[in-house]
Amino acid sequence: MMMNSAVRLLDRAAARWPERPAVEDEAQRLTYREYREISQRVGGGLLQAGCGGRPVVVYLPKSVRMLTVFMGTMYAGGPYVPVDANIPLSRLEKIIDSVRPGAVVTDEAHAEKLAGLALQGSQVCLYDHLAASAVDEAALEAAVDAVVDTDPIYVMYTSGSTGTPKGVTIPHRGILDYAVWVTETFRFDESTVMANQAAFYFDNSTFDIYGSLQCGGRLLLIPETLLLYPAKLPDYLRENAVTSIFWVPTVMIAVANSGALEGAELPALKNVAFCGEVMPNTQLNIWRRNLPGRTYANLYGPTEITDVCCYYIVDRPFADADPLPIGRACENMRVVLLTEDGREAETGEQGELCVIGTGVALGYWNAPELTERAFVPNPLRPAFGERMYRTGDLAFRNEEGLLMFQGRRDSQIKLRGHRIELGEIETAAMCVAGVENACAVFDEEQQEIVLFLESKEQFLPRKFNLELRKYIPVYMLPGRITTMAALPHTANDKIDRVALRRSLKEG
Ligand code: AMP
Numbered sequence: 001m002m003m004n005s006a007v008r009l010l011d012r013a014a015a016r017w018p019e020r021p022a023v024e025d026e027a028q029r030l031t032y033r034e035y036r037e038i039s040q041r042v043g044g045g046l047l048q049a050g051c052g053g054r055p056v057v058v059y060l061p062k063s064v065r066m067l068t069v070f071m072g073t074m075y076a077g078g079p080y081v082p083v084d085a086n087i088p089l090s091r092l093e094k095i096i097d098s099v100r101p102g103a104v105v106t107d108e109a110h111a112e113k114l115a116g117l118a119l120q121g122s123q124v125c126l127y128d129h130l131a132a133s134a135v136d137e138a139a140l141e142a143a144v145d146a147v148v149d150t151d152p153i154y155v156m157y158t159s160g161s162t163g164t165p166k167g168v169t170i171p172h173r174g175i176l177d178y179a180v181w182v183t184e185t186f187r188f189d190e191s192t193v194m195a196n197q198a199a200f201y202f203d204n205s206t207f208d209i210y211g212s213l214q215c216g217g218r219l220l221l222i223p224e225t226l227l228l229y230p231a232k233l234p235d236y237l238r239e240n241a242v243t244s245i246f247w248v249p250t251v252m253i254a255v256a257n258s259g260a261l262e263g264a265e266l267p268a269l270k271n272v273a274f275c276g277e278v279m280p281n282t283q284l285n286i287w288r289r290n291l292p293g294r295t296y297a298n299l300y301g302p303t304e305i306t307d308v309c310c311y312y313i314v315d316r317p318f319a320d321a322d323p324l325p326i327g328r329a330c331e332n333m334r335v336v337l338l339t340e341d342g343r344e345a346e347t348g349e350q351g352e353l354c355v356i357g358t359g360v361a362l363g364y365w366n367a368p369e370l371t372e373r374a375f376v377p378n379p380l381r382p383a384f385g386e387r388m389y390r391t392g393d394l395a396f397r398n399e400e401g402l403l404m405f406q407g408r409r410d411s412q413i414k415l416r417g418h419r420i421e422l423g424e425i426e427t428a429a430m431c432v433a434g435v436e437n438a439c440a441v442f443d444e445e446q447q448e449i450v451l452f453l454e455s456k457e458q459f460l461p462r463k464f465n466l467e468l469r470k471y472i473p474v475y476m477l478p479g480r481i482t483t484m485a486a487l488p489h490t491a492n493d494k495i496d497r498v499a500l501r502r503s504l505k506e507g
Helices: 007-016 032-048 064-075 089-099 108-114 137-145 172-185 205-215 230-239 249-257 281-290 368-374 422-430 461-468 497-506
Strands: 021-024 029-031 056-059 080-083 103-106 123-126 152-158 166-171 193-196 218-221 244-247 271-275 295-300 310-313 333-338 351-357 375-377 387-397 403-408 412-415 418-421 437-443 448-454 480-484
Touching: 007 032, 007 064, 007 205, 021 032, 021 064, 021 205, 029 032, 029 064, 032 064, 032 137, 056 064, 056 089, 064 080, 064 137, 080 089, 089 152, 089 166, 103 108, 108 123, 152 172, 166 172, 172 205, 193 205, 205 218, 230 249, 244 249, 249 271, 249 281, 281 295, 333 387, 368 375, 412 448, 418 422, 422 437, 422 448, 422 461, 437 497, 448 497, 461 480
Parallel strands: 021 218, 056 080, 056 103, 080 152, 103 123, 193 218, 193 244, 244 271, 271 295, 448 480
Antiparallel strands: 021 029, 152 166, 295 310, 333 351, 351 387, 375 387, 387 403, 412 418, 437 448
16 A cells, blocks of 8 residues: 555555454544545545545544544545634634645534634535545545645644744654554554544644554543543543553642552553653653552654654653653754754763754745744755744753753743744733733743733733633633733843843742
């Protein structure tokens, strides 16, 4: 089978393991045969709607249905664009304006919300209607055959510093190679049972979706309401005999802090992987103490890489206060640490973590200038046409050659696993009447965003957040809001962020 499109993984799985359970949520459970059948119907419906080869925005609550739209979009030869079902409508409008999709696939409840939005000529397709479409196998084959592995498979939007989300565009090759890397590294096979935590608009979910397709395993979507009760998650893992989890550290930490791991017996669980932010050893040690003998893995990677580019299998004890390495490059990737003066950093020397390899994104959708700034020719090997992604993360290599993460060089932060550009919050704040200037600062100690406003008015924080909610998702809302007659300025007239940050410490 020619592996030109990631949907070939579904074709292959359905041929090898037609009656094995593939994906399930609270509403339904599909075998690989059914998964393919429904996805093909969705693909057929998209082709009939004239959306072949075009991007499709998937605006649905997290579900197995959503997965069949991802696959269906690939059967129709185009990339899928997953969005949060609770996304603020003005943000959705920005995404639709950037993507110019052929269709927005949704359900009736969400379709109502689309009324009145500028959809840039894209059609609204109801899921139930698509999933009842007739399948023309030959037309689907032709649509998939026309795809090459460097074509986009999905576009995922992340926070952008100017207030406009950036559409990271990943090629099929990135996912095809990642699926192999995941299954080889964690030795997945048909007996693998994965419990998916990550939202589908977050690239961590590709580990679960494509790792399970590659090995013929079973993928369970953890009910979203259950994720609100970390203490119950170990029971869920036990009851479902889950063998592998890949969760964001925030959830791992919450489970550890809930005390639910004390005496937990999870005989089936073999792999515990995490990615997306720093995993503190204090909580990892709670996992390791209560569930010894498992493979614990710290994975690292931004959305601009197909999920992960570095990994560290935790192979020794760490004291609570020790940092955990992010390890080495994945086998299909290379990592270069670039110093400010453009050299490769020496052992122990800090540099910007830059990434080369098949997992690197194609760029930002419809944003050539942004793409050019972040995806650059490798300055160390200018004779080759190698593209390199500059992550903006800082790291050094220790004596053992292991990469150690050291934070960011800009104002991007991570809060409870979400990637946030503080500039996006400032842009949203400036849209509220009465605000003359705004500066968002991250309080590391309290783990919350503090928004400083320059205004003649005094804003009530709760009311102000309701206004902000029109532009930014809930996870970006500031925890504290301080209004001032004038924000402090530096000598060259920029907002004095250092002074504002200092004022947090002074209380
Ligand atoms: P996202 O694009 O949402 O995946 O966020 C990517 C950013 O999260 C990276 O650029 C890092 O700053 C941070 N990050 C991801 N994985 C790790 C990790 N294992 N340890 C520390 N920070 C991480």
